[in-house]
Amino acid sequence: MKEISEKLRNVENNVRELKALMETILQGLTIADALKVLSELAREFQSREVRLLLSSMLPLPVSGNARVGFLGPEGTFTHEVALEVFGSYVSYVSYDRISDVLKAVSRGDVEIGVVPFENSLEGIVHETLDSLESLSNLYVNLCIEKRINMCLVVSDDVKRLEDVEVLYAQPYALAQCRFFVNRRLRQVREIVFTDSTSKSLDLVRDGRKCACLASKLGARMRGMRILLEHVEDFESYTRFVLVSRVMFRNGDRTGIIFTVRHTPGSLYNALECFARRGINLTMIYSRPLRKMPWSYYFYLEYEGPIADDVLRDFEGRCSYVRLLGSYVVLQSVGT
Numbered sequence: 001m002k003e004i005s006e007k008l009r010n011v012e013n014n015v016r017e018l019k020a021l022m023e024t025i026l027q028g029l030t031i032a033d034a035l036k037v038l039s040e041l042a043r044e045f046q047s048r049e050v051r052l053l054l055s056s057m058l059p060l061p062v063s064g065n066a067r068v069g070f071l072g073p074e075g076t077f078t079h080e081v082a083l084e085v086f087g088s089y090v091s092y093v094s095y096d097r098i099s100d101v102l103k104a105v106s107r108g109d110v111e112i113g114v115v116p117f118e119n120s121l122e123g124i125v126h127e128t129l130d131s132l133e134s135l136s137n138l139y140v141n142l143c144i145e146k147r148i149n150m151c152l153v154v155s156d157d158v159k160r161l162e163d164v165e166v167l168y169a170q171p172y173a174l175a176q177c178r179f180f181v182n183r184r185l186r187q188v189r190e191i192v193f194t195d196s197t198s199k200s201l202d203l204v205r206d207g208r209k210c211a212c213l214a215s216k217l218g219a220r221m222r223g224m225r226i227l228l229e230h231v232e233d234f235e236s237y238t239r240f241v242l243v244s245r246v247m248f249r250n251g252d253r254t255g256i257i258f259t260v261r262h263t264p265g266s267l268y269n270a271l272e273c274f275a276r277r278g279i280n281l282t283m284i285y286s287r288p289l290r291k292m293p294w295s296y297y298f299y300l301e302y303e304g305p306i307a308d309d310v311l312r313d314f315e316g317r318c319s320y321v322r323l324l325g326s327y328v329v330l331q332s333v334g335t
Contacts, residue, residue, distance in 0.1 A: 075218025
């Protein structure tokens with residue numbers, strides 16, 4: 001650990017040498033310990049250049065019997081991120097729903113779950129946040145920010161945009177490409193929603209005069225034709241989170257789920273403890289409590305690691321607090 005830290009202080013070092021050293025350090029570690037080492041290294045070095053260098057040294061050479069769950073089927077953007085982080089060092093389990101991925105982690109069926117958390121155009125993924133709220137033994141260990149290349153993938157009989165009659169799309173994917181669809185696919189007679197971009201691909205592969213919005217990886221895995229790339233309306237990024245049953249404390253950001261009493265000024269009073277200490281909040285978001293009509297919980301995220309004194313003060317101002325842990329944010333270097 002000390003040796004790789006010293007080498008990272010000089011980013012002109014040979015990347016292959018650094019990668020080999022990383023493999024030596026991580027070889028045989030459990031998946032949780034390997035993620036913790038990566039997080040500690042990333043936290044030690046704040047510069048974007050070194051962070052990208054760390055990202056380029058993925059995948060993590062963890063113990064070969066580890067199991068990672070992801071939102072599937074194969075070829076989703078989530079699958080792509082999982083492969084980027086763990087490569088062929090682990091075995092993968094595909095799940096049809098985000099909630100199924102996180103329930104599998106909670107039960108111990110898989111060590112890590114990889115799920116989408118937030119998109120820069122469409123905001124937070126409600127199913128992910130609601131699952132984290134309801135499953136009290138889950139923690140966020142790592143966040144990967146990935147540039148989304150939304151591709152228009154077509155059936156074999158489509159030669160040009162005007163040939164497309166049916167569009168298959170996962171709702172979040174369609175929302176990111178609204179303007180493109182409205183301007184360039186006006187002739188489409190039907191839009192069919194699917195559970196994932198991979199399911200959209202499977203329907204197009206077996207269909208006629210149809211297209212879908214999906215990833216390049218998914219199209220390549222199925223030997224399908226991409227008519228256009230980057231059809232998203234604006235530059236789009238998605239934050240994917242790696243979730244386990246182990247909590248990390250020293251990351252770039254810390255996540256908290258909490259509720260406050262239904263009295264005037266209760267939310268203001270809770271947040272004041274961060275403002276008074278000069279701690280920057282990167283997100284605050286409210287969601288309905290399903291078991292209590294017209295009641296809400298909040299998700300809060302702040303910059304920095306877990307600070308026990310702040311949390312003690314915060315807990316005294318809230319009616320319920322659950323810590324989601326502290327995690328490092330890395331940029332994806334994949335396409």
